[in-house]
Amino acid sequence: MRNKISVGIIDYLNVKPFLYGIKHSSVINDIKLVETFPSKLAQMLLTGEVDLGIVPVAIIPEMKEYYMVSDYCIGCNGPVATVCLFSEVPINRVETVLLDYQSKTSVALAKILLEKYWKISPVFEDVKEEEFRHRITSTTAGVVIGDRAFEQRKKSTYIYDLGEAWKDFxxxxFVFAAWISNKPLPDGFIHAFNEANAFGLMHIDEVVQENPYKLFDLKQYYKYNVSYVFDDNKKAGLDAFLLLLKKAKPQVI
Structure with a gap:
């Protein structure tokens, strides 16, 4: 019996189309799925605990060896809805920014945009606790990602969408996460995995039916907010981000 490929996936709504495709494809027989949150998955890929993962692209400079596996990613070409800076005051009055521990890419993007796009220099605070959002008050803002951002959209007075800000800047x-492996994988597996991703994206209606959600129109989210095809424009956006990330170190990470 051949060894299964360990595939890391994040338990966010934006990944559900990929998960649907994988679970409805024969490729599921060749893999072992590992579910966690983005920054943890990134660490697991770096240490070799998983072979392949839909990981935050900010880890790319840290990898000694990496391979972009799929024609698909988690990206956007404007407002993404689930990666935002939330505050109770306008951006120019923000003094402190709480940084969501769950994604290195979103945190790095927020820091770059705050410096170069909004041109402010707040104090940054890394938060490790799950429930930090109650601290978004007065002049303290917070970067919130994933499904929790849908909840925060109902609470915060000011919402600054990082995907929209990046596009304007x-x-x-922008590419938040991509399918990246830490070793070469068989061509046959890559082809089947790619087809599984595509299958999931062709069945958005079924994905929405399987994941009833009251806080946001998921059909709109999947079709208009998240942009899944890893095309040349996305690659150019990724290159631009990695260049800014390199120039910004060590302040950003």
């Missing part, structure tokens, strides 16, 4: 789409 650079004119390019």
């Amino acid at each position: 650079t004119g390019l789409p």
Whole structure:
């Protein structure tokens, strides 16, 4: 019996189309699925605990060896809805920013945009606790990602969408996470995995039916907010982000 490929996935709504495709494809027989949150998954890929994962792209500079496996990613070409800076005051009055521990890419993007796009220099605070959002008050803002951002949209007075800000800043789409492996994988597996991703994206209606959600229109989210195809424009956006990330170190990470 051949060894299964360990595939890390995040338990966010934006990944559900991929998960649907994988679970409805024969490729599921060749893999072992591992579910966690983005920054933890990134660490697992770096240490070799998983072979392949839909990981925050900010880890790319830390990898000694990496391979972009799929034609699909978690990206956007404008407002993404689930990666936002939330506050109770306008951005120019923000003094402290709480940084969501769950994603390195979103945190790095927020820092770059705050410096270069909004041109402010708040105090940054890394938060490790799950429930930090109650601290978003007065002049303290917070970067919130994933499904929790849907909840926060109902609470905060000001919502600054990082995907929209990046598009306005650079004119390019943004890639938050991509399918990256830490070793070469068989061509046959890559082809089947890619087809599984595509299958999931062709069945958005079924994905929405399987994941009833009251806080946001998931059909709109999947079709208009998240942009899944890892095309040349996305690659240009990713290159621009990695260049800014390199220039910003060590302040950003």
